[in-house]
Amino acid sequence: MSDELESDGPGNFVADKVREDLAQGKFGGRLRTRFPPEPNGYLHIGHAKAIVLNFGLAELDPAGRCNLRFDDTNPSAEEAEFAEAIERDLRWLGYEWGEHLYFASDYFEQLYDWAEDLIRRGLAYVDSQSGEQIREGRGDFHRPGVNSPFRERAPEESLGLLRRMRAGEFPEGAHVLRAKIDMQSKDLKKRDPIMYRILHTPHHRTGDAWHIYPIYDWAHGQSDAIEGITHSVCTLEFQNHRPLYEWYLEAIGIPEGERPQQVEFARLNVGFMITSKRKLAQLVEEKHVAGWDDPRMPTLAGMRRRGYTPESIRAFCERIGVAKRDGLVDVTLLEHALREHLNATSPRAMAVLDPIEVVIDNMPEDFEHVFSLPLDPTDETRGTREVPLTQRLYVERGDFMEDPPKKWWRLAPGREVRLRGACLVTVKRVEHGDDGEVTRLVCEWDPDSLGGSAPDGRKVRGTVHWVSAKHAVDAEVRLYDRLFSAEDPGAGDTDFLTQLNPDSLKVVSAKLEPWLGTREVEERVQFERVGYFCVDPESEPGALVFNRTIALRDSWAKLAKKKG
RNA sequence: UCCGGAGUCGUCCAAAGGUAGGACAGCGGACUUUGAAUCCGCGAAUGGUGGUUCAAUUCCUCCCUCCGGAACCA
Numbered sequence: 211m212s213d214e215l216e217s218d219g220p221g222n223f224v225a226d227k228v229r230e231d232l233a234q235g236k237f238g239g240r241l242r243t244r245f246p247p248e249p250n251g252y253l254h255i256g257h258a259k260a261i262v263l264n265f266g267l268a269e270l271d272p273a274g275r276c277n278l279r280f281d282d283t284n285p286s287a288e289e290a291e292f293a294e295a296i297e298r299d300l301r302w303l304g305y306e307w308g309e310h311l312y313f314a315s316d317y318f319e320q321l322y323d324w325a326e327d328l329i330r331r332g333l334a335y336v337d338s339q340s341g342e343q344i345r346e347g348r349g350d351f352h353r354p355g356v357n358s359p360f361r362e363r364a365p366e367e368s369l370g371l372l373r374r375m376r377a378g379e380f381p382e383g384a385h386v387l388r389a390k391i392d393m394q395s396k397d398l399k400k401r402d403p404i405m406y407r408i409l410h411t412p413h414h415r416t417g418d419a420w421h422i423y424p425i426y427d428w429a430h431g432q433s434d435a436i437e438g439i440t441h442s443v444c445t446l447e448f449q450n451h452r453p454l455y456e457w458y459l460e461a462i463g464i465p466e467g468e469r470p471q472q473v474e475f476a477r478l479n480v481g482f483m484i485t486s487k488r489k490l491a492q493l494v495e496e497k498h499v500a501g502w503d504d505p506r507m508p509t510l511a512g513m514r515r516r517g518y519t520p521e522s523i524r525a526f527c528e529r530i531g532v533a534k535r536d537g538l539v540d541v542t543l544l545e546h547a548l549r550e551h552l553n554a555t556s557p558r559a560m561a562v563l564d565p566i567e568v569v570i571d572n573m574p575e576d577f578e579h580v581f582s583l584p585l586d587p588t589d590e591t592r593g594t595r596e597v598p599l600t601q602r603l604y605v606e607r608g609d610f611m612e613d614p615p616k617k618w619w620r621l622a623p624g625r626e627v628r629l630r631g632a633c634l635v636t637v638k639r640v641e642h643g644d645d646g647e648v649t650r651l652v653c654e655w656d657p658d659s660l661g662g663s664a665p666d667g668r669k670v671r672g673t674v675h676w677v678s679a680k681h682a683v684d685a686e687v688r689l690y691d692r693l694f695s696a697e698d699p700g701a702g703d704t705d706f707l708t709q710l711n712p713d714s715l716k717v718v719s720a721k722l723e724p725w726l727g728t729r730e731v732e733e734r735v736q737f738e739r740v741g742y743f744c745v746d747p748e749s750e751p752g753a754l755v756f757n758r759t760i761a762l763r764d765s766w767a768k769l770a771k772k773k774g
Numbered sequence: 775u776c777c778g779g780a781g782u783c784g785u786c787c788a789a790a791g792g793u794a795g796g797a798c799a800g801c802g803g804a805c806u807u808u809g810a811a812u813c814c815g816c817g818a819a820u821g822g823u824g825g826u827u828c829a830a831u832u833c834c835u836c837c838c839u840c841c842g843g844a845a846c847c848a
Contacts (some may be wrong), residue, residue: 287848351775447842449842487848535780540785544799
């Protein structure tokens with residue numbers, strides 16, 4: 211059944227349309243999509259949805275393909291660094307575009323030729339009004355626009371002006387090229403939209419070759435047409451652009467059956483995350499986070515560093531579906547996809563994040579036993595790691611309670627619990643510091659319980675993780691939590707910065723079992739009973755840094771919380 | 775108010791002129807050498823009105839609500 215689902219490909223309205231077009235032989239049976247990021251920021255979870263959609267659609271036909279095209283028409287915001295990061299993140303997510311890497315800037319010359327052609331045909335003109343005048347002349351929702359005094363300028367004059375604009379003879383703002391459509395249109399986008407503006411900013415690819423740059427609407431559809439795109443999939447906010455998209459394609463003479471068609475879908479919003487590039491850039495610039503790849507960022511780079519797997523992100527994108535209604539996806543859906551994949555792939559080991567000392571009183575001081583424990587208890591073929599047991603250990607402070615509530619199965623005075631994989635111990639005495647804080651648990655063990663179960667078959671409900679003090683490896687562990695404390699940061703007129711979660715990062719010094727001390731950058735593991743972690747690139751030999759990707763579900767915490 | 779979109783469980787997505795389905799979340803239980811995972815079960819929705827029809831959530835009318843649009847941004 212799942213085979214069937216997969217061979218059918220994604221089931222959503224865009225895929226349905228593509229299948230229908232394919233079946234009807236539209237575009238001569240050709241299928242081509244594109245992912246068109248602007249290189250002015252890093253890719254984030256919202257882009258992942260568009261990527262999975264576009265690359266996924268291309269697979270609906272054996273000959274289908276998805277181009278990567280950088281929409282680099284505004285040099286003032288764009289940088290090569292971003293383009294490189296985007297390619298890196300795309301590959302990490304699992305996509306490949308082969309030789310089909312394009313840049314809108316590669317089409318500048320063609321675009322320019324088309325523009326001159328439009329002028330000659332009376333479909334465009336150079337407007338020499340100020341930005342203020344142009345805005346005023348456009349009217350508003352209730353007021354029709356008025357024609358620019360330059361609207362009837364002779365084509366020859368516009369041509370001359372445009373050439374001089376291109377050559378850099380005018381200051382920015384002196385002139386623009388506008389399409390001559392209809393200043394009375396109810397569709398404000400059609401009130402003589404601007405095609406080119408003068409910009410003397412050097413471009414990251416074309417350098418100072420150009421002094422005019424095309425506006426999105428005058429570049430996007432044309433780029434699609436040049437590349438033979440059949441389905442130009444974009445988000446809802448571009449719906450209002452579609453009539454203009456189509457007008458330009460017709461104006462430059464693309465025959466009807468060959469015009470790419472724009473299809474819009476709802477962008478992704480995830481609870482407790484933001485996907486506004488402007489806001490993400492602000493977080494980075496104002497140093498609310500450590501960078502675009504801060505593990506708390508919803509960027510692919512940040513998620514990668516946090517320990518997300520590409521598989522889990524793709525699975526999430528497939529599960530949320532594609533539709534035209536705006537919404538806010540519950541972050542638990544993302545977390546579920548993450549845990550699901552991590553659970554299936556992460557080796558297990560033990561680490562104590564908030565250590566409290568344990569001494570096993572009736573164990574010889576020089577006792578040492580090495581257990582060979584499975585890295586994956588459900589699959590012994592995945593190997594084992596060696597875990598030493600000695601008289602002095604660390605256990606988690608939170609796993610001990612001096613006066614436990616009902617249903618507490620863990621360490622407490624007189625209570626027998628199991629040290630995971632090792633043996634059974636009972637707390638005999640509790641030592642306190644001056645401030646009353648527990649400093650040490652003195653326990654007794656059952657020497658016949660080596661391995662973790664008692665020969666008499668008595669049941670021991672609680673199991674806790676532990677680390678031999680003598681062999682423990684110290685490491686920094688960064689406990690990440692949601693960056694925002696509000697599900698919809700910035701909603702209403704709230705400033706999203708006031709909703710940053712003050713506890714989104716806690717750094718602790720942990721005690722690791724020896725095997726964990728030999729992990730390498732980007733390796734992912736499960737700290738048993740705690741969560742999934744991965745090794746941060748800032749780790750140094752002998753000074754590992756682990757990032758908490760996500761905690762394990764904790765039904766005890768839930769129970770305890772419910773009972774107050 | 776003008777133009778363009780959208781309204782289905784708490785959330786996201788699906789279906790359909792004839793018992794509205796899945797996932798996540800929630801709740802309950804089983805199992806457990808991870809209070810994890812796994813398994814089983816439960817509750818939960820078609821914005822409103824009028825109409826067409828044997829039957830409307832689906833088709834039509836009117837209304838309501840929400841989102842986007844007046845950048846020389848994408």
